[in-house]
Amino acid sequence: MLSIARKSTISGNISRLAQRTVATTTVRPLALVPGQQLNQRRQYTNASATAEKETITKLLYNIGSRKEVEQYLRHFSSVESQKFAVIKVGGAVLTDELETLASALTFLNRVGLYPIVLHGAGPQLNRLLEDAKVEPQYEEGIRITDPQTLEIARKVFMAENLKLVDALERHGTRARPIPGGVFVADYLDKEKYGYVGKITGVNKEVIESSIRAGALPILTSLAETPTGQILNVNADVAAAELATVLEPLKIVFLNEKNGLYHGVTGKKIDVINLDEEYEDLLKEPWVRYGTKLKINQCKELLDGLPRSSSVAIISAGHLHKELFTDSGAGTLIRRGHKLFKYNKLDEVDPDKLRRIMEAEDASIQAGESSVASYLRSLQQKDVQIYTDEPGQVLAIVTKDPKDSSKPAVLEKLLTSKTAVLNNVPENLWNSIRKDNDTLTWRVDGKAKEGNLDPSWHFERADGSLKNSQDGSTTFFYGIADNDKIKQTLNSISSQKANVPSGARSYSTLRRNNFQFMSRRGFASAAGPKNVGLIGARGYTGRELINLINSHPNLNLTHVSSRELEGKPLEGYTKADLTYVNLKPDDLKAQEQVDAWVLALPNGVCTPFVKQVNEDVKSGQSSEKVLVDLSADHRFDTTWTYGLPEFNRENLKGATRVANPGCYATGAQMSLRPLLPFLDKHSAPTVFGVSGYSGAGTKPSPKNDPAFLKDNLIPYSLTNHIHEREVSYQLGTSVNFIPHVASWFQGIALTVNVPLNKTMSSQDIKSAFEEFYQGEQLVKVLESGEPLVRDNAGKHFVRVGGFNVHPDGRRVVITTTIDNLLKGAATQAVQNLNLSLGFDEYAGIPTN
Template sequence: MIPRTIIAAHLARSTTLRASFAYPSCVSRTAVRCFINSRGSSCETQQRSYSGSTSAAQSEKETITKLLYNIGSRKEVEQYLRHFSSVESQKFAVIKVGGAVLTDELDTLTSAITFLNRVGLYPIVLHGAGPQLNNLLEKAGVVPDYHDGIRITDEKTLEIARKVFMAENLKLVESLEKMGTRARPLPGGVFTAQYLDKERYGFVGKITGVNKEVIEASIRAGALPILTSLAETPSGQILNVNADVAAGELARVLEPLKIVYLNEKNGLYNGETGKKIDVINLDEEYEDLLKQPWVKYGTKLKIKEIKELLDHLPRSSSVAIISAGHLHKELFTDSGAGTLIRRGFKLFHHNSLQQLDKDRFRKIMEREDPTVKSGQISVSSYLHQLENSKEGFKAYGDEPYEVLAVVRNNDEAGSGVPKLDKFIATKAAVLNNVTDNVWALLSKDYPALTWEVDENDANKGWHFDKAEGSFTKGGKTLFWKGLSDIGTIEKVVSNFLDSQSKRAVNAATSGGSFAAGQRRSFSTMKQASRSLAVGSRRMFSTSTSSQRDVKKIGLIGARGYTGQELIRLVNNHPSLEISFVSSRELEGKPLEGYTKSSINYVNLSAEQVKEKTKSGEVDAWILALPNGVCKPFVEAVESIEEGRKMVLCDLSADFRFTDSWTYGLPEFNRAKIPGATRISNPGCYATGSQLAIRPLLSHLGGAPSIFGVSGYSGAGTKPSPNNDLNNLTDNLIPYSLTNHIHEREVSHHLGYDVNFMPHVAPFFQGISLTVNMPLNKTMTAGDIRELYEVAYGDEKLVHVIKGVPWVKENSGKHFARIGGFGVHSSGKRVVVVATIDNLLKGAATQAVQNLNLALGLGEYTGIPLD
């Protein structure tokens, strides 16, 4: 049971979103300490017993997470938690703590670290002890001496330093343990070093190695590692090392997502304006920043050291300079609290198609733009529109095209106000605040702007923050900024309403609509416009079930990458809707990426699936479960089937060899799928391999050999060496070199034995298959290509090309590409290359293709074909 003091504090402060806290601002220091100390003691009259059980730990984690919601939105907190939890524990964060923080803010620091640990994170803490050391040296009559900014460490200084570091280390560990947070003191044994310059600096070290096993052992034992910056020579001599330098060396070895420097000032400050610097993007700002007159001495050295550190780390790593009391807001909100320093990317702004990287432009549009993904417009058509725009346009983004914004210099209704036509971003770009950088750049060029966003857009809160006014109708929200004239605002809104009346949407705004000749006033105050938008908010649907035959889908096992793609496809499908989505790990959480209705994950048992089947709440079940798991659900459905049979589409390999199930490779089995109720979705490698081989099946002169390379998404979300990016970098990993299940699957369905050699590569999504096939007669490349063009001439999800298909050109596409057709000089051997997206045509897209056929819908309904 949660102590009443926590509940009272939480409710009393739940509406406060201030950032000045020694603990998260939603609760008082007393309440936080009461809650944390309740792990083994009493708080007023309430007692809470912790036996270490999973349920107690989970309950505590959920409570702490809810408290974090008061410093940022639920979406922000959960997004960052997933981000931080996506890597190994030791790769979350290195936190460098200054000695003054240990002296002046020990309680604040301890509670901040405890909060992180309660949500399952393991920061690695390294502390200094400069002020404490100076104090003891003064008492001992030792005058500190520095050379080139480095403390000269003689024998007496080193003797005192060792005692100070040990004492401060134990002080922090004991403070954490009192709050019920396991911590392990590591005052030595982590850093190895050699003398920096014994004659000049004495016992000062230069780090030559980091023993990360000591740190990892502590985390495996469930204890936070608490380090000092003392190092040892190979012979065992203790050496003093600057704590900032030690933190940097530690980060180089562990490559964490975050390197945090705690200071009392809560960030870096502009020496001229006195304002805190929120973000520094080094690739964009570094050279100009160093030219600023106030960037000198220690500030310049700090920025240079951070630049050198981040240059050697992944772009996902960043440095935060923050106070202990603001640590949570910095880590778990988009706005942050201290100074965030990252490499970032240089930004671009172009006003012609010739300046754009069209391949990257196409990729982000296909992956992130809802109008392209739903098939409303193709990328080619959109580019054509921009090219023929009379008023012109300007495109903004970052170098890798993680963010793309397009501004048209006038909207189509002729209001005279530029329109932000596109603003799309990847999740990584949102997490790293690249969106804000691009927004700041385009805002300099366009102080006045309008734009529209779907009412249920997942990032709608971000748009509210940027806008000065808004109006919602028909499932769309109109935003504007920089419009001070009420007449212009009325014209913009009227144009928006006119465009809405032309859209086939079955929605109405709760705030009413304009009658003929009626005027309606608008407030340009942000708070008033937010109220208007919230007042008119509702679920959006393009049509109702009375107008079309909507099929209800139940999705079991939706946590993985394929499940996410299925959700995205169903969300954009005009005739499919999700009734239930089941996941044990995500139970109770909202289904992200689905906007047709509000759905939470449930953890359905086989018995519950049986009941929902019996009640007619679903028309088809998709089983997106690991191999060997779905049988109880199938048996549950089959136990109550009478008359009408339920459609089951299984994405695992459980029924791919079962004759009573229809093998769902439509290109070769299309006649059997309509009306089928048991469909086994083929494997990704198996789909691509069969597409590559089947047109030559009657011409084979021996067993085909398939060299397959998949992105690491094919290894699933469960951590393994095959999806560990550190293991994959500059690497190609072969696995299951014989008897792979897809080798057996291809051989079984082709009726011809094949040899298959799978590999995993360091790209995320896609498959390349190089298939070597002996021929039973002499053939030319032209002969073979003609066979494939005839075989797949009418297939919308198989494209035959003249060149060699590349993975990056097929990633995110719903069709397979086949090409290459390299024939040996003998004419008796050919090499064919096929590419396929393992998550789409290799899984989710094919499942939708099969469901469409089985449920009597158009085969390609809801599948983008461009």
């Protein structure tokens, strides 16, 4: 079956961050005598390069797990430099995405990689031919190249080659223009096609010389005959010939669409495993024309390369995610390995099973079990055994022969490192899912996940169950009936088996030493945590109290308000609390508090933060989580910016969290998927209208219902704090115009976005759907615009509109968000959950 949806959470414009970081790491040597100065300069240069690489590697952690990033870096660095990647760049990319491409290539080079870049120039050539009144001629899809066309082509290729080299040099990356001298060719058919070549040889030395000199080789697809006649060659064909000679790990075709798309569903095709899918794929009626040609070209190319090689079809802005994460971002095409399924143990070669288990099974390696005894235990069960031809993966699924209603159990899931790097486990998983509607599996808590990252299991499960005694986690999918889950729970105490976890209540229940977890996130922290709220009088404070009141893991122990001191806290049912007026000095005595939420006006929380820091440093207090709802720390790089959808990994275990602003959250949600497509010469404009709860409780015209009746009040029309926050976080200038309206709760945002390329409404919508795939607090509308009244009181953001101007270079996005919930209190609870080790959505209604 064709794989269509690898989970994708796009990183945003990481290249821009990399450039900014690189610029700050330059170190100038001190003035010394010449010999000392030279040595000192070398030392500083080496230190600077090392620091630079470490900094950019850390930036990669924003798009994938540390384990993913590091294993791909090791994988790519394990081969000769010229065998990392061949990247074919279309002419349209050079026109529309030159800076994005230069940033992406710079990023790769900064971590020590040397992609070989080969570009075309088809659109540019067509324009110049049109200007010269030369009508392009084609025969069987091949451009007929007469002397005049060849003369123009040479000039175009040289100009485009130098344009890319200049862009790379501006980014601080050494590059060498190589417009010719690499490809040797004969005439394809001089009578029929003119000066069109068929490549007969590749001069690798030209490329290797560039890499040895520390410069990226930038090639064109022009070739020469042995006698020196220049011939035109299709750039895709040249890239394939180059890959055939160099045998790189990756062959990348950059296109504007970010991959291949399914002709019926319209969804991006995520992975194509040729050994498994090629024949069936060609039978699909929508696989024709360019799609069929590209798949056939990839099949022909990969059949002659090692299985470790793969083709990626991707846009320039998504190149990092495609290369450094398991989930990828574009379309990955690989030979894969044909999978085999057996329904009887005696159908499988036992020596093959033994080799895989001895190499990858931790329990066998530790002597806790033997291969023979385990295989004997399977004889009384119904089994499904999955493996591949070279023996790099093995899955064993069992079913109870006496009770077919019980979920199937995945007893073994073994995979080699090579298989993981080539995404074979994903192919294996698709086969298992197809054959089993319900499944449970157990991952040992003693670091025995093998070569699969723990997140791999969480992302494929509907829920999970953690044993707090041995640390193991049991995962499940397909079990929706609560009574059935309860029956399974009752069996846990009598058998330590692979059983499913509880209902999708997103809570942390405890029975028989087990803890529930939802799909997203890792193990729940042991025991509830205590939270103190400083600044509990305002609207946000009230919403936060309500959320904590229904939270399965958080207890409120302190509510501090100067105005309400001594009054009972109403609406909180877990305990009887009274408002207090805490001073900074009082915090050290509250050792039972695990986290403080600072719901104070801007500029007020500094004494509290300073006191906690000093108490922790002096040993008078244990470390506390601080979540600041004001703007005081949103520009402070020592604090973690708390927008989980963009910064989830960094928030796990963070102790200092700056909660984003309400407008800023909605604006970033509206813009983040479009970062690669922003027009650098024209900033987006955000027109925002908030209900008057956003003006706080202190009386003013902006929260006076009588003044607001039949009215709309603009304010802070330039340089608003949220304008600066959004621009700072996105790394690009954004204009923001706020207003306050007569409703109480909720924000409407209308966002005007100039684009750097022509896009359709469907292109925009697909970018948003891909970016927010799996996000429970972001809803991308199928059609229409979201309304404020439909989102008031909801914990998620709605995004819609996607109306593109007829010229295709400007889109308008409309977004609604509740300013008190996802814009403040709900987001604070997300951040508390991640910081304290709970499921991200614990205590938050997601519908």
